[in-house]
Amino acid sequence: MPKESKIPNPTIKRLAVYSRPLEILLESKLPVISSEKLAGLCGVNPAQVRKDLAYFGEFGIRGVGYDVRHLLNAIKGILATDREWALCLVGIGHLGSSLVQSENFKKRGYIVKAAFDSDARKVGKKLACGLTIQSASCISQTVRKLGIEIGLITTPPHEAQRAAHLLQEGGIGAILNFTTIQIRARKKCFVENADLSVKFENLVYHLEQLDKI
Amino acid sequence: MPKESKIPNPTIKRLAVYSRPLEILLESKLPVISSEKLAGLCGVNPAQVRKDLAYFGEFGIRGVGYDVRHLLNAIKGILATDREWALCLVGIGHLGSSLVQSENFKKRGYIVKAAFDSDARKVGKKLACGLTIQSASCISQTVRKLGIEIGLITTPPHEAQRAAHLLQEGGIGAILNFTTIQIRARKKCFVENADLSVKFENLVYHLEQLDKI
Numbered sequence: 479m480p481k482e483s484k485i486p487n488p489t490i491k492r493l494a495v496y497s498r499p500l501e502i503l504l505e506s507k508l509p510v511i512s513s514e515k516l517a518g519l520c521g522v523n524p525a526q527v528r529k530d531l532a533y534f535g536e537f538g539i540r541g542v543g544y545d546v547r548h549l550l551n552a553i554k555g556i557l558a559t560d561r562e563w564a565l566c567l568v569g570i571g572h573l574g575s576s577l578v579q580s581e582n583f584k585k586r587g588y589i590v591k592a593a594f595d596s597d598a599r600k601v602g603k604k605l606a607c608g609l610t611i612q613s614a615s616c617i618s619q620t621v622r623k624l625g626i627e628i629g630l631i632t633t634p635p636h637e638a639q640r641a642a643h644l645l646q647e648g649g650i651g652a653i654l655n656f657t658t659i660q661i662r663a664r665k666k667c668f669v670e671n672a673d674l675s676v677k678f679e680n681l682v683y684h685l686e687q688l689d690k691i
Numbered sequence: 692m693p694k695e696s697k698i699p700n701p702t703i704k705r706l707a708v709y710s711r712p713l714e715i716l717l718e719s720k721l722p723v724i725s726s727e728k729l730a731g732l733c734g735v736n737p738a739q740v741r742k743d744l745a746y747f748g749e750f751g752i753r754g755v756g757y758d759v760r761h762l763l764n765a766i767k768g769i770l771a772t773d774r775e776w777a778l779c780l781v782g783i784g785h786l787g788s789s790l791v792q793s794e795n796f797k798k799r800g801y802i803v804k805a806a807f808d809s810d811a812r813k814v815g816k817k818l819a820c821g822l823t824i825q826s827a828s829c830i831s832q833t834v835r836k837l838g839i840e841i842g843l844i845t846t847p848p849h850e851a852q853r854a855a856h857l858l859q860e861g862g863i864g865a866i867l868n869f870t871t872i873q874i875r876a877r878k879k880c881f882v883e884n885a886d887l888s889v890k891f892e893n894l895v896y897h898l899e900q901l902d903k904i
Contacts, residue, residue, distance in 0.1 A: 487893070494892035495884075498848075498871045521873045557892045558899040572792045576785035577887075582871070586888055627898060628891075651898045654890060658711045658795065660734045668897040670890055671708075674790075675799055677867060677885050679707035679770045680700070681841060684881040685864045686771040 489530045493553050495520050496527065500550040512543040559587060564626045566592040568641040569633030570600055570611055573656060577630060578607055591624050596637060614644065621648025628652045635659040642669075702743045706766050708733050709740065713763040725756040772800060777839045779805040781854040782846030783813055783824055786869060790843060791820055804837045809850060827857065834861025841865045848872040855882075 499519040503511055513531075517524040531537050534556055537549045554560040565588050567574050577583070578590050593605060596614040603611045612620060614637075621629070621644075629645040631638050631653060638657040645653060645667075652668040655661050663669045712732040716724060726744075730737040744750050747769055750762045767773040778801050780787050790796070791803050806818060809827040816824045825833060827850075834842070834857075842858040844851050844866060851870040858866060858880075865881040868874050876882045 490896050491889060491893050494889040495873065495886075497892075498873070498886075519873060521875070556896070558895045559892050563891075563895055563898075572789035576789035579785045582888060583891070586891070588888075588891055628894060652894045654894055660708070660711070660732060662734075668894065670894050670897075672887065672890050673708075673711075674885065675795060675801075676704060676707040677883055678776075678796070678799070678801055678841075679710075679772055680704050681865045681867060681881065681883050682771045682776055683703050683769070684883075685776075685840060 485533050489533060490557070492520070492522065492526070492530050493557055494559075495522075496530070497550060497553045497557070497559075500546055500553070503546045504550055509546055510543045511546055513538065516544065562587040562589055563628055564589055564591045564624060565628045565630060566590065566594065566617075566621060566624075566626045566645075567630045567632060568594045568614065568617065568645070569631060569637065570595045570605070571632060574630075574632035575605070577632065578605055578609070588628070591626055592620050594620075594641075596633070614641065617641070617644035618647035621645060621650055626650060628654065630654045630656065631661070632656045698746050702746060703770070705733070705735065705739070705743050706770055707772075708735075709743070710763060710766045710770070710772075713759055713766070716759045717763055722759055723756040724759055726751065729757065775800040775802055776841055777802055777804045777837060778841045778843060779803065779807065779830075779834060779837075779839045779858075780843045780845060781807045781827065781830065781858070782844060782850065783808045783818070784845060787843075787845035788818070790845065791818055791822070801841070804839055805833050807833075807854075809846070827854065830854070830857035831860035834858060834863055839863060841867065843867045843869065844874070845869045 496516060499516065513524045513527045517527045534552060537552060538544050567578055567590060570593050578593055593609050593611050594614045594617050595601060595611050600611050601613045629650045631641045633641050635657045638655060638659045639661050642653055642661040642663060646664055650667060653663060654670050654672055656672050658673050658675060661669060709729060712729065726737045726740045730740045747765060750765060751757050780791055780803060783806050791806055806822050806824050807827045807830050808814060808824050813824050814826045842863045844854045846854050848870045851868060851872045852874050855866055855874040855876060859877055863880060866876060867883050867885055869885050871886050871888060874882060
C-alpha cells in the first residue's frame with residue numbers, strides 16, 4: 479500500500495462512486511467486471527478507473543477484469559467503510575429529521591447516536607428512530623461520553639459556527655456542514671461542506687449554457 | 692464578458708460559495724469587502740478569489756475591495772440565480788419530503804411545482820406545501836405542461852434510471868440525482884450527482900488519515 483496521504487481527493491471521491499455498482503454486481507453474483515464496464519456504470523472513462531485503482535496496487539487481471547468481491551472489499555478497506563461510525567446531528571428540522579431516519583446511511587454503517595436542537599420546544603421529543611432530542615447545550619458532553627466521531631450540522635446558518643465549536647469541544651473528528659455558511663474548524667477536525675443550494679447554482683448555470691447552444 | 696463556456700467548473704462552484712457571505716454582508720449594510728476578508732469567510736485563499744472573479748471582468752478597486760451589492764448581483768447574473776426556476780421531485784420519502792419543504796430553496800427562487808411517487812399509497816396525498824403527490828406515470832406529461840426545468844430524483848436506487856428517462860421525455864433540462872446510482876442522460880440534459888453517502892465516505896477516509904498522524 480502506498481502513502482495514502484498522497485492520493486488525490488478526487489480519486490477518493492471516485493472510489494466511493496465505483497463501490498456503488500460493485501455492491502449491486504456482488505448481489506447479482508457477477509464475479510468479474512472489466513474496467514470498461516465499471517467505467518460505463520460510473521460515468522467516467524476506463525483510463526480514469528485504471529489510474530485511480532492503480533494507486534492501491536494491482537486489482538485487475540489483464541484481459542479479464544477485476545474480481546468484484548476483492549475490489550469492493552479493498553475499496554471499503556481504503557475508505558474505512560468496513561466498520562461502523564458514530565454520528566450525531568445538530569439541528570432537527572426537515573433535513574435533519576430525514577437524515578436521522580435514512581436507512582441508506584444505517585445500512586452503510588453510519589449510526590446516529592444523538593440528536594440535538596437549540597429549540598426548547600423540540601428538546602425531549604422522541605424521534606421515530608428511538609432517540610430523544612437533546613438540548614444543544616449537551617453537545618460537548620454527549621459527544622465525548624458516547625465517543626461520537628462525526629457531526630452533521632443542519633441548523634439555521636447563524637447557529638452553525640456555534641454548533642461546530644461545541645462539537646469540537648467534545649473532541650469530534652469530522653463535521654459535515656449542510657448550512658450555507660462556511661465554518662471554521664481546528665486543524666484536527668476535518669470539515670466537508672454539503673450545502674445543497676450550491677449544487678443547485680451549479681445546475682442552473684449549466685442550464686443557461688445549454689440554452690445558449 | 693468572456694466566453695462563459697470556458698470558465699472551469701470549480702470556479703462556477705466557488706462563485707456560489709462566495710455569494711453566501713456577500714448576502715449576509717449586504718443585509719448588514721457593509722458596502723465594501725476586501726478579497727482577503729471574502730476569502731477568509733469562504734475558506735479559500737485570496738489569490739483564488741481574485742483569479743475566479745477575474746474571469747468575469749473587473750469588480751474590485753485596488754486597495755479598497757469589492758462593492759458588495761455590485762459583486763453579488765454580478766455573481767447572481769452569471770449563475771442565473773437572479774430568476775425563478777421550476778422544479779419537480781420524484782420519490783417522496785424522508786429526503787424528498789424534506790427538500791419539498793425547504794424554505795432555503797424557496798427563498799433562492801427554486802420553486803417546487805410537482806411531486807411524484809410510484810407508490811400508489813402515496814399518490815393523491817397532500818403535502819404541507821399544498822402540492823398533491825402525483826403518480827410517476829404522469830411525470831413526462833406534467834413536466835412538459837408546467838415547463839419544469841429541473842428534476843430532483845430521491846427514489847430508491849433501482850427506480851432512478853426510469854425516473855430520469857421519464858423526466859427527459861418531458862423535456863427536462865437538468866437533473867439532480869440523490870441516489871447511489873449513476874444515471875445515464877442524453878447530451879441535452881445536464882446531470883449532477885448529489886449522493887450524500889459519497890460525502891460520508893470521503894469524510895471517514897480523512898478521519899482515518901487524521902488518526903494516523
